[in-house]
Amino acid sequence: MLSVRDLGVAFGMVQPLSGVSFSVGKGETLGIVGESGSGKSLTAMSVMGLLPLSGGRITGGTVEFDGQDLTKLPERAYRKLRGGRIGLITQNPMTSLDPLKKIGPQVDDVAKLHLGLDAAAARARTEEILGTLRIPEPALICDRYPHQMSGGMKQRIVIAMALTADPDVLIADEPTTALDVTVQAQIIRLLDDLVKDRDLALVLITHDMSVVAQTCDKVVVMYAGRAVEHGPVEAIFDHPRHPYTQALIGCIPRGLVEAKRLTGIEGTVPTVVNYPDGCPFHPRCPRAQAVCATEPPAFSVAGDSAAACHFAEVAHAEPA
Amino acid sequence: MILRYTFQRLLMLIPVSFSISVVIFMIVYLLPGDPIDNLLRVGSSAEDRAELVARYGLDRSLFVQYFVWIGNMFRGEFGDAIVLRRPVADLVAQNLPYSLTLGGLAFLFSSTVGMALGTISAIVRQPVLDRLMRGFILLGSTVPGFWLALLLILFFSVNLGWFPVSGAGGWQALVLPVLTIGFGGVALVARVTRVALLDAQREDFVTLLHAKGLSSGTILFRHLMPHALLPVVTILALRIGWILGGAVTVEFVFGRPGLGSLLIRALGQRDYPVVQACLLMLALAVMLGTLIGDVAQAAMDPRIREKKS
Ligand SMILES: Nc1ncnc2c1ncn2[C@@H]1O[C@H](COP(=O)(O)OP(=O)(O)OP(=O)(O)O)[C@@H](O)[C@H]1O
Ligand code: SF4
Ligand SMILES: [Mg+2]
Numbered sequence: 001m002l003s004v005r006d007l008g009v010a011f012g013m014v015q016p017l018s019g020v021s022f023s024v025g026k027g028e029t030l031g032i033v034g035e036s037g038s039g040k041s042l043t044a045m046s047v048m049g050l051l052p053l054s055g056g057r058i059t060g061g062t063v064e065f066d067g068q069d070l071t072k073l074p075e076r077a078y079r080k081l082r083g084g085r086i087g088l089i090t091q092n093p094m095t096s097l098d099p100l101k102k103i104g105p106q107v108d109d110v111a112k113l114h115l116g117l118d119a120a121a122a123r124a125r126t127e128e129i130l131g132t133l134r135i136p137e138p139a140l141i142c143d144r145y146p147h148q149m150s151g152g153m154k155q156r157i158v159i160a161m162a163l164t165a166d167p168d169v170l171i172a173d174e175p176t177t178a179l180d181v182t183v184q185a186q187i188i189r190l191l192d193d194l195v196k197d198r199d200l201a202l203v204l205i206t207h208d209m210s211v212v213a214q215t216c217d218k219v220v221v222m223y224a225g226r227a228v229e230h231g232p233v234e235a236i237f238d239h240p241r242h243p244y245t246q247a248l249i250g251c252i253p254r255g256l257v258e259a260k261r262l263t264g265i266e267g268t269v270p271t272v273v274n275y276p277d278g279c280p281f282h283p284r285c286p287r288a289q290a291v292c293a294t295e296p297p298a299f300s301v302a303g304d305s306a307a308a309c310h311f312a313e314v315a316h317a318e319p320a
Numbered sequence: 321m322i323l324r325y326t327f328q329r330l331l332m333l334i335p336v337s338f339s340i341s342v343v344i345f346m347i348v349y350l351l352p353g354d355p356i357d358n359l360l361r362v363g364s365s366a367e368d369r370a371e372l373v374a375r376y377g378l379d380r381s382l383f384v385q386y387f388v389w390i391g392n393m394f395r396g397e398f399g400d401a402i403v404l405r406r407p408v409a410d411l412v413a414q415n416l417p418y419s420l421t422l423g424g425l426a427f428l429f430s431s432t433v434g435m436a437l438g439t440i441s442a443i444v445r446q447p448v449l450d451r452l453m454r455g456f457i458l459l460g461s462t463v464p465g466f467w468l469a470l471l472l473i474l475f476f477s478v479n480l481g482w483f484p485v486s487g488a489g490g491w492q493a494l495v496l497p498v499l500t501i502g503f504g505g506v507a508l509v510a511r512v513t514r515v516a517l518l519d520a521q522r523e524d525f526v527t528l529l530h531a532k533g534l535s536s537g538t539i540l541f542r543h544l545m546p547h548a549l550l551p552v553v554t555i556l557a558l559r560i561g562w563i564l565g566g567a568v569t570v571e572f573v574f575g576r577p578g579l580g581s582l583l584i585r586a587l588g589q590r591d592y593p594v595v596q597a598c599l600l601m602l603a604l605a606v607m608l609g610t611l612i613g614d615v616a617q618a619a620m621d622p623r624i625r626e627k628k629s
Contacts, residue, residue, distance in 0.1 A: 050530050083533035090531075095524035100546050100621060113533050145622040161532060 001025050001201040002047065002086075002169045006061035009042050009051060009225075015059065016272040017042045017225040024169070024201040024218070029192070031212035031233070032205045033248065034222030037269045040205045041091075043222075044173045047203070048088055049078045065169070084114035087162030089172040093154035093179070097146040104142030107161050114165035129160045133190065152183035159190065163198075170194070171203045176211075188215060209248050213237055221245045224270055224280035231305020241300075242307040243285050279310065287311050321625055325618050329611050336607060341393070344599045345386050348592050356402075357590075376402060389596070398597045403589040408597045411582060416601065418578040422497055422571070423563045423605075429502035430563075431556055434509025438548075441510065442517035443540065453510070460507020465566050469500040469573045497574050501566040505559055512555050516548035523547075550621060557613020561606035 003023035009016060017039040024030040032040050045051050047063055049070060063070040065086065070078065082088075090096050097106055104126060111122035123142065130138035133156050146154060155175060162170055172191060176184035192215050195202045204216060212219050212233065220230040221244060229242040240246045270276060276283055282292040291310055299306040356372050373379050377388060392399060398408035441453040476482045476496060483492045520526070521544060529539045568580035575581075579598055586594035618625045 048531055050527060053527065053530060079533045079535060081533070082531055088528065088531035090524065090528055092524055096528045098525050098529070098543050099623060101543070109534065110532050147623050147626075158528065161528070 001028075001066065002203070003064045004043070004047065004061065005064070007043065007046055007058065007063065008060035009039075009046055009056050010059045011054075011056045014272045015225070017046070018060070020061070020220070020222070020225075020227045022218070022220045022227065022230060024203055026168070026199045026201050027195060028218065029195050029202040029204055029216045031216035031219040032203065032222060033207065033209060033212055033219060035207070035269045037224075037271065038222040039225040040222055041173055042225075044088070044171050044203070044205060047171060048082060048086065049073065049075075050082075080114070083110050083162070083167075084165045085168050087165075087167040087170045089155070089158050089162050089170065089175045091174040091177055093151050093158055096158050097154060099146050101145075102142065103144050103146065103149075103157055107142070107157065107164060110161055110164040125164060126160070129164050130157075133160055133163075135160070150183075151179050152186065155179060155183075155187055156190070159187075159194075163194070166198070167200070169201045169203070171205070173205045174207065175204075177207065191215070221248065224275055225272070226280055226308065228281065228309070229305065229307040231303070235303060235305045239302075239305075241302060241305070241312040242309045243287050244281050245307070279308075322615070322619055325625065326611075326615050329614055333607055333611065337603075340603045340607075341390055341600070342386070344596055344603065345389060347599070348595055349382065393600065399593045401586070401591050401594045403586075403591045404594065408593045411594060412579070412597055412601060415577055415579050415582045418576060419564070419567050419571070419580060422494065422501065422576070422578060423560075423567055425494060425498045426501035426505065426563050426566070427556070427560065429498055430505025430509050430559065431552075433502070434506040435513050435552060437506065438510035438513025439517060439540075439545075442514045442521075453514070457507045457511045460504050461511070463504070465500055465504065466569045466573055468503060469496070469570055472496045472500060473574070493574075493576070497570050497576060500570050500573075501563055504566075505563065508555060508559070509552060512551050513548050516551045517544055520544045520547040546620060550617060553613055553616045553620070557609045557616070560609030560612075561602075564602050564605055 001024055005021050007020040008018040020039070020043055022030055022032070032043060034040055042051070042056070045054070045056070046058055047065075047070070051057055058071050061071070065081070070081070073081075097103070104123060107126040107129070108119065108122040111117045111125040112119070115122070115125065117125060126142060127138035130141060135141055135153070135156055141149075141153075141157075146157075149157070159175075170191075175191065176187050179187065188211055191202060191204065194200055204211070206212060216233050218231065219233050219236050220227050221236070221242065222228065223244050229236065229240070229245045236245060237249060240249050270280065270283070276293070277296075278294045279285070279288070279292045279297050282288040285292065287309075289310070295310070297308045297310045297312075299308050300312040302312070356369060356376075356378070370379075377385060380388075396409070398412065400406065401408050401411060404411065437453065437456075441450060473496065477484065483495050484490075526539065526543070529543055530536075534542075564579075567578060568583060570576075571578040571580035572584050579601060583595065583598035583602075585591075586598060
């Protein structure tokens with residue numbers, strides 16, 4: 001359904017993202033994990049065609065959706081896809097709705113734009129969607145303002161907006177990071193059900209390896225603007241071959257894991273301006289050799305999964 | 321809800337108006353000079369003087385004078401002008417429309433042109449235009465009104481002869497005064513609009529608006545503008561006082577009738593009742609402006625409506 005190949009992104013002279021590839025099909029959930037600043041949101045924005053908003057541009061690669069390359073799509077046609085066939089859910093529900101407008105009209109917009117409905121029909125559609133998301137009393141909610149609702153409820157509204165036009169692909173950029181733990185679980189379950197019920201392709205961006213283990217079919221591990229390992233969830237969790245992935249998974253037994261506070265690995269993600277040469281992970285890698293500092297590693301494929309590491313096989317032989 | 325809010329704000333104005341009335345009343349007593357002196361003919365006796373003082377109640381204690389005055393104000397009796405020898409109410413009624421026209425037009429001019437310029441400079445990210453805009457804003461917020469007025473008169477009236485140098489005849493006479501008062505406002509409103517729009521553009525919800533598939537134009541007019549309007553309304557409401565203040569000097573420079581001219585003339589002649597009435601009208605207008613601004617904000621922003629009512 002959606003297939004990203006060798007995606008690169010630049011802001012002026014800096015290149016925070018390069019060589020990112022993945023694909024998702026209908027009824028499938030792809031997880032994108034990585035520490036803060038690894039380029040997850042940039043990937044999401046690239047797929048939505050919204051990089052120009054922050055002054056970025058796609059410098060290479062393709063974003064293929066339904067047989068067409070979105071990187072070459074004119075803005076007018078892109079607008080039909082956004083909110084129509086590709087939905088976006090963002091991180092912070094507290095700030096993702098217009099505080100001056102009631103909920104109803106904000107959701108109605110989608111049905112008006114993409115389903116060509118008039119005001120009354122759009123409202124009916126809005127209430128229907130809110131109902132299917134198990135939001136009590138949709139009509140009442142439509143008449144509320146965002147500040148009168150809880151974060152979890154707002155995130156449901158955002159999900160409702162993304163679903164109104166019955167999209168094929170849903171991109172959820174850390175949809176639960178800003179929410180309470182119990183609400184987090186609810187939202188994740190909700191998304192999981194949606195994938196099954198509606199045959200959605202879901203791209204789930206998260207910090208949380210345990211969420212990936214629970215809900216995803218495939219996973220892409222990102223580090224410093226690069227995909228370092230990707231493959232089916234079982235393969236990656238059973239036999240992580242990249243030292244970074246191993247470290248991420250090594251964090252799971254410490255309870256609810258947030259890769260944001262990755263305690264298993266010394267040091268922090270480098271910022272864009274000082275991405276190291278060679279393997280981006282080498283300053284922190286327990287396995288690094290001389291070659292790692294000079295030669296960027298190629299993907300080494302094993303079955304359905306691949307890891308960008310000079311010593312991926314070694315890593316496999318003796319799991320951390 | 322908005323009605324209740326308005327009512328609350330009105331109630332809050334009562335203590336404010338009271339303190340303002342005291343201040344206005346006192347200001348007049350701090351002014352040097354004595355209006356009675358202006359009324360006395362050369363060679364008048366001390367008895368003549370005492371009689372005049374008694375006629376205008378100036379011999380009673382300040383305290384009593386204040387309550388007599390405020391009581392009269394409440395009954396709409398502004399008394400008679402001491403020097404001009406006419407009912408103050410007549411003088412005010414005669415001059416107020418001129419000031420309202422001038423102030424209203426200047427207000428309209430600064431809000432519409434200011435918002436348009438601010439919006440353009442926020443959405444067109446063009447270095448040259450941006451530089452020009454900032455220069456204009458800086459100029460507009462630093463050049464004093466009376467100086468600008470003199471410059472405009474020199475250029476457009478004296479050199480080009482397009483507009484009259486002074487007076488109140490026809491629309492031509494309004495152009496330069498409106499420009500003078502409005503200029504600073506245009507710059508201010510443009511700046512506030514620009515900053516507010518740029519801020520609004522950075523909000524998270526804007527990303528999601530784009531993600532819904534809305535066009536940039538729709539997002540600008542339906543979502544960003546209302547956000548930008550909030551600070552603009554605040555600043556415009558405060559501006560009402562400024563515009564009236566500006567009218568005082570500008571009316572004088574352009575020789576236009578109006579509350580400002582009346583006030584300045586009355587000040588020169590130490591005509592207490594007129595000065596007091598003029599100041600009271602100005603203060604009332606400022607309070608009304610603040611009230612309108614607050615209510616407009618509450619009408620636009622549900623969060624304010626809820627917090628304060
Ligand atoms: N507008 C921008 N200009 C320049 N660099 C940017 C811009 N936006 C993002 N970046 C850089 O791109 C890198 C990746 O950012 P991104 O937001 O995609 O990270 P992320 O993985 O989503 O992190 P988080 O988990 O904190 O959301 C960061 O290092 C950031 O500095
Ligand atoms: S290439 Fe070298 S530095 Fe990079 S992950 Fe593999 S072993 Fe570590
Ligand atoms: Mg992010």
